[in-house]
Structures are given as C-alpha cells and as structure tokens.
Amino acid sequence: DGPAVVVFQDLDDAAVGATFGEVMCSTYRAFGSTGLITSGGGRDLEQVRALHYPVFTGSTICSHAYCHILHVGLPVRVGGLTVHTNDLLHGDANGVTRIPIDIAHEVADIAQEFVNAEAIVLDYVKAEGTKSIAEFAERMKQLGAAVQGLRKRVSRAGK
Template sequence: MSLMSLNGHPPKALEALRRFDTCALANAIERCNVRPRNEGFTSGSANCQFPHFPPMVGYAVTGRIQTYMPPMTGKCYYDHKEWWEYLVQIPAPRVVVLQDFDNRPGFGAIFGEVHARICKAFDCVGYVTNGAVRDLDGVERTGIQMFAGNLSVSHAYAHVVDFGEAVEIGGLRIEPGDILHGDRHGILSIPNQLVERLPSLAERIRLEEEELFDLTEGPEFSVEALGAKLQQFAERQ
C-alpha cells in the first residue's frame, strides 16, 4: 500500500470498532465473505500482554528486527531517525509491528518502557511482535498494549533492519497502514472497505446471539425450537 494513499478514516469510525472485541468483529467479517475464514487474524506467537486493557485499534507501522545476531547497524531503535520519520507518515492512531526474523527470534527485546513512552508521544496505541518485550510494569503505565511471543530481560543486539514493507506475525500478513484490532483474544486485520460497516453488523449479530441465549434459558427450548431459531437467523442474512 502506498503511503501517499493512507489518509485514514474518521476517528469516530475507529472508535466505533473499539466498542467490540475481536471475536465480535471476526464474526461480522465472516458474514461479508470478503476473504477466506482461515485468513486475517493471528494464531499463536503474538500473545496479549495486558488482557485487561480495552481493544486496541490503529494503523500498522511495519518493520523487521534482529536481536540475537550482531553486529548492530547504527544505534538502538530510538536513535533510528529514518524509522521515526517513516512512522509519522502512517496515520494515527498507530500500531508498531516489528517482525523478529533472526534465527533465534525473541532472544532480546527491542520494546520496553523507553520505547513505549516515545511511541506514546507519537500517538501509538500498541506494539506487535513475534519476538520479545520487557518492562511490563512500565509499559502498562503508558496504556500501550503489547502482543509478543515471549518476555526477555535484555535488549541483546536489538536493532531495526528495515521497515515499510509487509511483515508476518502469527500467520498474519500485515502491510503498512493495515487497520489492526487487538485484545486478549489476539489480533484481527480489518478490511479497509468494511471499517464503517462492521460496527452495525457486529451489533446485529450480538442481538441475534441474545435471542439465542434467551431461548436456551427458557422453558420452550428444544431441538425443534433451536432449529427454527437458527433458520430464522439464516433468512435474515
């Protein structure tokens, strides 16, 4: 995706997505048949570090890192001027996504409290990696969500190798500017064309589920009643 084409959606559109968890939005995306059901979300290697946080929604800022193999190219991540110049070209709110492609991913952590505070000042709301993170207490105080494969006590040889291209985290291919929604269940990529449609569809599905729950808790629940209700839902789609 060209950076020139990244103008972003109205803030209220992303805020509407934050009212729902990833599962609810995944259900809504499935109804739209815009992609295969086995694509568009992470599966392993990116675990939510603060499951009590509300959903994270933002535009992906992508890069690749190494933490085990020296030598470092340049100084550490926060001294990488070109990286920060690239980051601010992506619309806010931003989610930093760094794939650790070393032969020992997650050996060291590039993201901790210092980087979280810098990213917070740059309107970032989350960090996603298949590698490691650290400084959990300090990062938690910033309000930035983190998804990671593991924890590490050290930076080791952490450094940014390149940025601005597609990366892959937990089986999810992420392009610069992709809209990511994340919570304790994992990370979901939101199709750009569905951003403003998904909240109303997710709410409709939630109401259908409430109907089903009411049926299961009532005296008239039976195989026949369940079949009739599910048929009713199918006819509404």
C-alpha cells in the same frame, strides 16, 4: 488516516530477548504511536500497562535485547497475518485481525448485531435451570444462521 501503530516482526526463530519493554513503549508513544503489535516477546508488562499503551505480543521474556530495524514499510508477519503499511487493524487480548478498508464502516455498523447474535446462545447457557442438548443445538443453529447473514452483508464477494 487512523492512529499510528508500531507493527514489527521479530525475525529470531527462538526469542532470545524482549523486543519491547517500558523504554521502547514510552519512546513509541512519545513519537505519536498509539499501540504496538509484534510477533516478538515483551517485558515490563506491568509498567507498559500503566502507560495505557496497548500491545499485542507473541510472548513474554525477561531478558533485554538489542533490536535492529532492518527495513521499514515492508509487509510483516504478526499474529498469524501479514500486515502491510496502512492496513486497518483491530487487536485485543484475543489477537489481531485486519479489517479491509472497503468494508470497515459496514463491520462497525454490524458489531452490535454480532453481539446480539451471540446472545442467542449465551443467554441460554447462562440462565438458571436445566439445559437441553436439543435446545442448545437449536440455538447454535440460530447463531450460525445469524452470523452467516452478517457475513453475507459485509462480504467483498460480488462488490
């Protein structure tokens, strides 16, 4: 069991009001939720940030809404993926992704290796001095090979 996260999909085609704000996030938190992921818009972002309650939202909107929960426990579409009850999710300022449970430990184990692989390029482009397209291309090739190797290690194919 992981932390409880509220995940919901706003069914309005064009947002007409916020699906969350300070009141709803405070409420979710009071009932044990550790975060919120929604396709809907949010409001009161400064107040929500002050709660230290992480949210991923599709947009911001200033107007209130009166949300109606139609179903609980059904798959929802949020952040470009379909989320099911008990999915392991990772979200940050860049978006939300689902981590298959059967490879979650492996993903955690290789996270630093992925950062190290990116450093092949980042260290080069951030360093002082003149840059070479050929050297940059070589480092991108090395990065690609390193990432491909990591993908093979945690791939569910053949397991």
